[in-house]
Amino acid sequence: MASQRDRGKAYMEEADKALKRFALFSSSQKYEDASEAYTKAGNCFKVAKAWAEGGGAFTKASELHVKLGSTYDAANAAQEAANCYKNVNPEDAISSLRQAAAFLTELGKFKQIGRIHKDIAEIYEKEGSYDEAVENYVQAADYFSSENNKSSANDALQKTAFLLTTTRGSADPSVENFARAAKIFEEVATREGGREGGREREGGSETETWMMEGSSRWTRRPRFADPSGSSPPPSLPPSLPPPLLPYRAVRTGLQMGLGALGK
Numbered sequence: 207m208a209s210q211r212d213r214g215k216a217y218m219e220e221a222d223k224a225l226k227r228f229a230l231f232s233s234s235q236k237y238e239d240a241s242e243a244y245t246k247a248g249n250c251f252k253v254a255k256a257w258a259e260g261g262g263a264f265t266k267a268s269e270l271h272v273k274l275g276s277t278y279d280a281a282n283a284a285q286e287a288a289n290c291y292k293n294v295n296p297e298d299a300i301s302s303l304r305q306a307a308a309f310l311t312e313l314g315k316f317k318q319i320g321r322i323h324k325d326i327a328e329i330y331e332k333e334g335s336y337d338e339a340v341e342n343y344v345q346a347a348d349y350f351s352s353e354n355n356k357s358s359a360n361d362a363l364q365k366t367a368f369l370l371t372t373t374r375g376s377a378d379p380s381v382e383n384f385a386r387a388a389k390i391f392e393e394v395a396t397r398e399g400g401r402e403g404g405r406e407r408e409g410g411s412e413t414e415t416w417m418m419e420g421s422s423r424w425t426r427r428p429r430f431a432d433p434s435g436s437s438p439p440p441s442l443p444p445s446l447p448p449p450l451l452p453y454r455a456v457r458t459g460l461q462m463g464l465g466a467l468g469k
Contacts, residue, residue, distance in 0.1 A: 209254065210250045210251070210253040210254040211250065211251065211254035211256050211259075213247075213250045214246075214247040214248070214249075214250030214251040214254065214256065214259060214260075214263065215247070217243045217244070217246045217247035217250060217263075218244070218247045218263060220243040221239075221240040221241075221244045221247065224236050224239040224240040224243060225237075225240045234274060237270045237273050238270075238274065240266075241266075241267045241270035241274070241279075241283075244263045244264070244266045244267035245263070245264070245267045245283065245286075247259075247260075247263040248260045248261075248263035248264040248267065248283075248286060248287075248290070251263055252289075252290060255293075257290045257292075257293040257294045258290070258291070258294050258295065260287075260290035261287045261288075261290035261291040261294075261295070261298060261299075261302070264284070264286040264287035264290065264302075265283070265284070265287045265302065267283040267286075268280045268281075268283035268284045268287065268305070272309075277309050278309070278313060278315075280309050281306045281310050281313075281315075281318075282306075284303070284305045284306035284309065285302070285303065285306045285322070287302040288300075288302035288303045288306065288325070292329065296332075296333055299329055300326055300329055300330075303322050303326050303329075304326070306322055307319050307322045307323070310322070316349045316352050316353050317349065317350065317353040317355055317358075320345075320346045320347075320348075320349030320350040320353070320355070320358060320359075320362075321346070321358075323342045323343070323345040323346035324342070324346040324358075324362055326342045327339045327340075327341075327342035327346060327362075327365070330342060331369065339365075340366050340370060343362045343363070343365045343366040344362070344363075346358075346359075346362040347360075347362035347363045347366065350362060363390050364390070366390055367390040370390075
């Protein structure tokens with residue numbers, strides 16, 4: 207019995223032959239036959255974990271769908287190619303995902319484009335390219351927001367805020383990025399419908415908040431306390447996202463930061 211990889215190669219040969227076939231009146235039929243064979247080849251290569259060959263087969267299928275005017279099918283095939291390339295060639299995976307996003311833009315499928323940018327961001331993050339990851343998480347959040355998908359938008363924004371304050375890679379954990387991250391956490395909290403409450407002190411109504419001290423220290427004080435108080439509370443490690451408001455999203459960011467410090 208032939209292996210899945212051998213079957214994939216056979217389908218590739220079938221597709222190539224279909225493309226060489228003479229068409230008297232219309233070439234659409236041979237394109238349809240070839241795209242179907244390339245797709246079958248790609249699926250066989252996926253089962254065999256022949257990722258590079260699978261990516262190539264799906265890419266050829268996508269190109270033929272473009273010739274047939276099937277933009278949505280072209281986008282799906284490009285995404286399938288990216289799923290294969292993720293395992294062997296991140297750059298090719300990103301290229302295929304961007305191609306899929308371009309196809310989907312024509313169709314107005316913004317939620318799917320948001321997912322694609324999230325996928326791109328995750329690839330960049332895994333490769334240590336944090337600036338590019340931030341850019342694509344922001345784009346993902348914008349596309350999700352345009353479709354009123356608040357949960358997915360918030361997730362992408364929180365990832366953005368964390369990467370803005372990480373000490374790893376090329377992302378700059380500067381004061382400006384801390385401030386930007388804090389604004390993102392505040393935006394997320396507002397989207398989630400307000401805060402759960404910054405912890406109220408016993409017997410009083412003073413609510414705690416986080417304030418900036420100097421250039422890199424974040425300390426917790428009563429909101430209306432004198433900034434020059436004589437006994438400031440302990441400060442956060444400077445590499446953590448600065449929670450200006452004690453919202454649920456801010457706590458999530460802090461947990462993410464603590465997890466990163468522990469690695």
